[in-house]
Amino acid sequence: MQAVQLTDHGGREVLTYGEVPDPEPDADEVLVDVRAGALNHLDVWTRRGLPGLDLDFPHIPGSDAAGVVTAVGSEVTRFEPGDHVTVWAGVSCGSCEFCRRGEPTLCVDYHVLGEHVPGVHAEQIAVPEDNLLPVPEGVDWSTAAAAPLVFGTAWRMLIERGDLSAGESVLVLGASGGVGHAAVQIAAHAGCEVFATAGTAEKRAYAAEIGADHTIDYTEDDFARAVRAETGERGVDVVVDHVGADTWDDSLRALARGGRVLTCGATTGGRPQTNLDRIFWSQLSVIGSTMAAPGTAERACQSVWDGTFEVRIRETLPMSRVARGHELLEGREGFGKVVVVPDGAYDG
Template identity: 50%
Template structure:
């Protein structure tokens, strides 16, 4: 089969397009003929090499994909050959204490398509049958491939962790990323007032076209101060920061008393300066979040089935 893969970690010049053996669906698995795959920043991290995460080489990248079931392994009744599906890229064991309690993304052996095992940038990919969900009829193949990782991550943070309510306020720090844009779309659907930050005027304009109520150029101003001005010195109920070290101190300062801080990444570094005094005095809650459960994926998928959102 044709695939995009690398034989050693490094830059874009390490990526090859060539032939690899076709995978075979084992018990409990399905094989998809991929119609579309989507690029995430994670793919760049994986290509460059991530400490502590060894991968078998050559490695096929791609966490997100959609396609047609080509074959199924033994015991699979959930889907059949010919079904059009999207993949939940998070793979869990189904047997540990976390899986048995329904917290699949806390699985002791949790891993992702394209990060730890061969991904979707190929003609065929093998995945657990439980990870295959019917493709929303109103989406193109490209749209169906674009949302699983980012929207699932944003959905768990907002709906499960923060338990957002209509009328609350949210600050998204760094609106350029896929999770951030997904969070903007989901939060507007759920009735939140949303402020965003970026160092790019173009990204701020794009965010406003998607419903953002206000945009702050964090390259020109202290965004925490601007948030205080926009909220009558109150701050916002929820802050979503996946930037990390460069912005975390300001994110804490932007939160209202009793506010919630959400993090799902740290692209500028995982060891920020943290004002513990502000956290305990203002009684802030910090939620870490990674991917989501199968139930959350199904819940997130419903907004696409109902035509309420389209990935951008």
């Protein structure tokens, strides 16, 4: 079969698309014919290399994919051939103290398909049944592939960790990205007043379409100053910052007293300078969040399947052009998710 592969850590030139052995499912695994995959910034970081990330090359990347079940292992009980499924990429051990108390994302051995172990950007994949979510047959493959990681992550961050309440004000940074555009919709659905940053008029218009009440051009305006001006110098109750080093200090400045900043990533780097005086004097809360439990991801996806939330697709590419997908993410081109389709199934 054909699959995307990393030949090493580095630039986009280390991405290839070629022949690899067909997967052979274990007893607890499901064999899936992949109809679409989707990219995340995690794919870019995995390609570049992260501290402590020790991969065997060539490495198949990718954490998002959807397709049709073609075979199941002898221990599989939830799926059968013909089912439509999508991948949930978080893997936990199931037996450590955190897993036992129902917190799989705190697992001492938590890892992610496509990052720490081989991923799902291939024509076929063998995946543990616990890492699959059912998809209604009417859902298109691009939506099914692109929804789980970003909507599951954003739902846990805002609803479970952030404890959003109707009437609160929320600033979402990077609203044109996968997690960002999911967070805008979830916050709006929760009854919050939503501020969103985006770098072009087109992106800001899209953010408004999906629920943002106020949009800010971060390339022209100091977004913290803009938020404070719009709120009568009060600031917002919540800032969603998955951007990292470039925005962290301004995220703290944008918060009202007693506010909270939520973070699930750091696309511009994970070592920002922090104003501790502002944190303790204004009694701010910094709340981290990683991925979600499968049940949370399934609940979030149900709201995509039924049309409550929408996955915006910025471009669909054959997997052989995955390097262009990485370029779109790195250059912040477009709004929403980048979908990649096995070359044999690509009809664009």
